Structure formats: structure tokens, C-alpha cells
Amino acid sequence: MPSILEQVRAIASDIFSVPLAQIHPESTPETIESWDSIQHLNLALTLEERFRVQLSPEEIEQMKDIGRIASLIEGKLQGTPS
């Protein structure tokens, strides 16, 4: 079973149309050209659907890099506050 980080990287790769090898935990909107506000929303919606979680507006704003996103999702799935 792929880790949460691997799943998030795969989702981001698909949404941003960037090869998986170029998606790192440190990847941010500044390092991925296609990561704009619309694709940020698309990412949030896809994460909610795939992991069956609800993200608050604050959490969507705090999705600053792939690593932080994966941690956020892990926390949600474990039921711990972000």
C-alpha cells in the first residue's frame, strides 16, 4: 500500500501534469509552474474525494508544500488536529 506521501505525490503529478520524479516533499507553488490558485483548488478537491476527508478553508490555505499536505492528510485520517 503506497504511503500517504506517495499517494499525494501521484495526485499532484496528475493535477499539475508534472512527472512524478519532479514532485518532492519540498515542492511548492513557487517551484511548480502549473501550481496556480485554480490547480490548488483542484488539488484540495481531489484530496477530499480520494481520502474522503473535509478540508477547512484554513487547511487549504496552509497547503504550502507537498510534505505539509501529506502530513495534513495523515493527521486527518488518524483523527488528529492539523
Add this chain to the structure above:
Amino acid sequence: MPIVLQSYRPEHEPSVNEFNQRLRSAGADADLVFYESAEPRWLPATANPDLYNEFFLALDNGTVRGGYALKHQMFSFADGSIREVGYYHHPLSESIVNQAHAIVGGLLLRDAMQRSPLLYCLGMGGYDRPLPKMLARLGWSHCLIPFYFRIVHPARFLKEMQALRTSSGRRLLMNIAAYSGLGWVGLKAFQLLQRVRAPQSVVCQVDVIDEFGPWADELWQRSKDAYTLCAVRDCTTLRTLYPAGDRHFRRIRVRQHSKDIGWAVVGERRKDQKYGSLRVGSIIDCWASPQDAVPVIRAATEELEKTGVDLIVSNQSHGAWCGAMQAAGFLTAQSNFIFAASKPLAALLHPFDETRSRIHFTRADGDGLPRNF
């Protein structure tokens, strides 16, 4: 401080006013303002629990950064179900003048999608605008709803239609066509040809009525299953949308052999710069079984022509209604009237490419009723 999405309440009105002032000060289009009043003037929740508007705001530590409106309405689907569907309209974000708030637009839409997963957008001014671009990128299903126009007074149209008179060469040609009478001859020949080609319809009884009555319920029930998606158009809904006494609308009842076959709502549009001084009528809304669309459109057209309008416009989505427009001598032009469906809504319309020609959407399904008439 994170953005919070919540209902627009009266205590927010000063903050909304400040938001509007910031947009104006930053040079935004003067039309881009959010509602000054927390209580919707059009379709407030108190009037009809199945058809109403709500407003929501994006608040940043009490400062308004954006807002949107959500109209709740019942729709009929091809499987016979009646479900509430939301119409997302008037989204406005401070990001249009300050990119520091770029996230607000997406949060507004997402909030609407959470409140009403079955969600659509309509109109939007064309695919080059930010909202339709965003919806397309988010995977919403979408299509253009055809635009039709019928020139009633060719000479005035050629002299006044500012949207077409965009170069000196065009203005010269249009003036020649207007003053020589060539425009009139050409247009009338075309309309006569369309009339001859159209299926001949039985003579109908056409009445302008003050108010929709229970007869509309029977007509609604009889015809709704012909459409893959349409807003409920029963008597209660029609009385809410077109209340008795509202002189902006003319309600037309169409009967054949004393049997109701359809109705239309027509009206004259408010003055608009692109039309110059032309009086522009609109077939705003209409209803019938698809096979009865031709006589209903003819009746609506004739009623508007009696009022002296120079030009008649309409948007129609269903193939039969589009055919009826052409049979009535309407021409088509580039449409900027987009229908976009959220993924859950599009799933109920699957396959969208096949069902979209049998959805019934008109201008009445958008937000223009109080603004444009």
C-alpha cells in the same frame, strides 16, 4: 487569520460596503459590486421555500474579501426525480484587484459546492472570463447555449447596433444597407423563406395573462419528461418568478383547440450600450412539449413585435426550441451564454454530450430577471 465562509448577515453590510469601495478605488469595473443588502431583494427565502437566494461572504478577520450568491431551485431529471439544484452566481473576490487574495475565488466556489453538490453556473460572459476558465479546469461539464436574434426593424438595426458598427468600413456598409432599403429587402426575404420551410402549425389561441394559473401545473406534468434537465415550471414557481402585477413581463398562454400547449414570458430589456437606442425584446422563458415549441415561439415573437421592439433576442438550449427559433426567422450569432455543471450534476446527465441537447435552459434560469428587465 484564515478565511471563513459564512452567511451574509445585516451586521456585515458596512464591511461589504467597504469591500465595494476598495474594488472601486482600485479601478475595478463599476458593475463589480457585491449586494449592499444581506437580504436578497430577488427571491428571498421567505417567499418560496423551494426557490430562493442566499448570499455568502468570505471573511478575513471580519474584513470582507469576497462573496457569492446561491439560488436554490427544484429541477426535474430524466429519471423522473425532482431534486434541489444550486445556481452559483455573482461570485466576487478581492483578488480581481489584489493578488494577495488569490485563494478567495476558489474558496467561494468550493463553499458553494459543499452546500450544494448539484450545482450549475450559467451565462458568465464567455470562455475568456475567469469563472468559466476555472470551471473548465476543475473538470466541470459545459457547453454554450445558442443565442438567437430576430431583426424586426432592419433600418434601425443597421443604424443603431453598436456592437456591429465597430469600424468605419462596417458603419459605411451598414448605413448604405439601411438607407437604400437593401437591408429590409434581404431580411424580409430570409424570414419569409424560413417561414415557408417551417412546419405549418395549427392556428392557436394566444392570450396575454396577468398571472399563471393551475392550468400551468397540468402542462408542466404533461411535458417535463421530454427533458433531461429542466427547472420545475409549475404554477407556484411561475408565480414566484413572474408575480402578478410585475409589468416587466408579459405572460403568454398558448392553446390549440382549447387545450393548453405552452406558454412564454417576454419582456423588453433595459437599455444597453451595445444596442444603442434600439428597443430590444427578449423571449425570456418558455415551456411546452418539444413538438409544440414552434407555435409557442411564434406566439412569443408576434407578441413582442406588437410592442414595437426593433430586435428580439433569446437563448435556448433544447434542440426542438432551437429549431423553433429558426423556423420563426431568428438568426444565430456567437453565444457567450455558458451552461456549466458540477461533477455530481454532470453525473446525473451522463452522457453529457448526448443529453445536453435535451436540457431546457433559458435566460430565466440565470440571474438576469431583475437586472435586465
